[in-house]
Amino acid sequence: MFVRLADEAYALGAAETADTYLNIDAMASAAVRAHADAVHPGHGFLAENADFAQAVIDAGMVWVGPKPETIRVLGSKVAARRIAAEVVEFAREHGLPIAIKAVYGGGGRGLKVVHEPDEVAAAFESAMHEAEVAFGNGDCFVERFLARLWHVEVQVLGDQFGTVLAVGTRDCSLQRRNQKLIEEAPAPFLAAETVRELERAAVAICSRAHYESAGTVGFLVDDGTMSFMEVNTHIQVEHPVTEAVTGVDLVAAQLAIAEGAPVEAVPGLESGVTPEPRGGMRWNSASTPKTPHSASCRSPASSKACRCPPAPASASIRASRPATPSQAVTIR
Numbered sequence: 356m357f358v359r360l361a362d363e364a365y366a367l368g369a370a371e372t373a374d375t376y377l378n379i380d381a382m383a384s385a386a387v388r389a390h391a392d393a394v395h396p397g398h399g400f401l402a403e404n405a406d407f408a409q410a411v412i413d414a415g416m417v418w419v420g421p422k423p424e425t426i427r428v429l430g431s432k433v434a435a436r437r438i439a440a441e442v443v444e445f446a447r448e449h450g451l452p453i454a455i456k457a458v459y460g461g462g463g464r465g466l467k468v469v470h471e472p473d474e475v476a477a478a479f480e481s482a483m484h485e486a487e488v489a490f491g492n493g494d495c496f497v498e499r500f501l502a503r504l505w506h507v508e509v510q511v512l513g514d515q516f517g518t519v520l521a522v523g524t525r526d527c528s529l530q531r532r533n534q535k536l537i538e539e540a541p542a543p544f545l546a547a548e549t550v551r552e553l554e555r556a557a558v559a560i561c562s563r564a565h566y567e568s569a570g571t572v573g574f575l576v577d578d579g580t581m582s583f584m585e586v587n588t589h590i591q592v593e594h595p596v597t598e599a600v601t602g603v604d605l606v607a608a609q610l611a612i613a614e615g616a617p618v619e620a621v622p623g624l625e626s627g628v629t630p631e632p633r634g635g636m637r638w639n640s641a642s643t644p645k646t647p648h649s650a651s652c653r654s655p656a657s658s659k660a661c662r663c664p665p666a667p668a669s670a671s672i673r674a675s676r677p678a679t680p681s682q683a684v685t686i687r
Contacts (some may be wrong), residue, residue, distance in 0.1 A: 358620060363389060376400040377491040383410040393417035395606075400490075402589035403459060419613040420568045421513070421588050428564050429586040445497050446475050455479050457486030458494040465489060466533050468500050505576040506530070506584075507542045509557035510597045512608055513566035514618045521554035521629045522605070523597050531655065538593035539650040540600050541632050543577070554629060555580060560586065569594070569609050599649035600632040 366386040375381060377400055386394050392462045396402040396419065405426040413417045421429070446453050446469065455478055457465025465486035479495065487493035491532045498687040506528045513519040526542035527535045542550070557572035560583070570589050573584040578585040594605050603623040611621060619627050632647045 359536065365389060365616065372400070372489075373491055379404070379407045381412050382407065383414050386411065386416060387414055392414055393419050393610075395419040395609070396589050398589060398592050401463075403587070409649045417613050419609050421564075421566055421570065425564050425566055426588045428567070429561075429570070429588050445679075446472060450499070452500040454500040455482045455495055455496055455497050457482060457490060457492075458496060459480045459486065459490045460490045465495065504528070505542070505545070507545070507553060507574050507576050507610065508591070509553050509574070510594065510605070511557055511561050511566065511570050511572060512603075512605070512612065512621065512624070513561055513568065513570070514612050514616050515567055516617050517562070518627075519558045519561045519563065519566055520618050520627065521558050522603055522624070522625060523601050523632070524550055524553060525593060525597060527593065535593065535653065536655070537650060537652050538596050539648060540596040541646065541648070543648065549576065549581070556581070556583065568612055569605050593651055596649040596651050600647050601630045602633060603630065 401407040405423040483493040510522040525544040571587040
């Protein structure tokens with residue numbers, strides 16, 4: 356579909372992702388053939404690949420994202436977390452369950468949760484293989500697996516002048532098979548001070564790395580603890596829910612920053628502070644403050660008969676357009 360909708364399409368020549376969408380030379384060459392002025396990395400494949408960013412720059416084009424050196428520091432979860440522990444020893448020392456994650460992974464791929472000691476080695480090998488196939492890099496790291504927590508993201512924007520601003524929070528806790536199902540902005544049920552601490556931490560992390568463009572800082576949050584998880588050095592699929600409640604066009608902001616604009620020049624961020632939620636929908640509940648919210652939902656295709664493996668099929672969707680911005684869109 357995306358090929359048919361494109362104004363121009365360039366064949367990459369092969370069928371395997373390792374030879375096409377993960378092939379830096381092929382992707383950069385296609386952009387050059389298209390006479391592109393700039394390359395936006397999108398959500399996946401090479402979006403967090405510092406070598407691809409450098410190849411785009413070396414080819415004379417603008418990279419609409421953080422600098423290659425920033426991606427190397429933050430895009431690599433190993434560098435970001437500075438975790439260097441052999442897997443079996445880590446499990447023995449810190450206990451189970453543990454999570455084995457692909458360094459360049461995302462969307463649940465390359466992630467294995469281990470509950471039994473004799474499963475560690477096989478799970479690590481499986482995660483490495485899955486990461487190699489999906490992302491072209493089999494590097495993995497290990498950490499303790501924490502359940503029953505909030506998965507909270509902080510959206511940030513940084514410019515070449517050293518300014519990093521938190522644009523807002525999102526909650527992505529409701530997941531299925533490590534895939535996000537519902538994303539909501541701003542993150543609900545958090546104390547105001549917790550939100551401020553998360554935003555301050557996200558800004559501090561990205562400022563230290565001289566971050567430019569849009570990025571997402573992920574945290575695990577419970578009643579008394581905030582644990583840094585990772586920095587996604589690209590714009591997230593769920594970014595529109597933040598746009599809906601802040602009025603900030605994040606993709607337009609990326610393009611403006613890539614052209615040299617400061618964060619304060621982005622419409623909606625002129626004050627240089629995190630914008631208050633506006634628009635979106637308001638929960639009608641006596642126990643919940645009427646803060647504007649926006650939510651997105653993914654509907655995964657699966658088959659109940661086969662224990663829910665992917666089973667793509669057609670879907671019929673009917674949506675009613677809201678009469679006012681404060682009303683939700685209903686999808687049946």
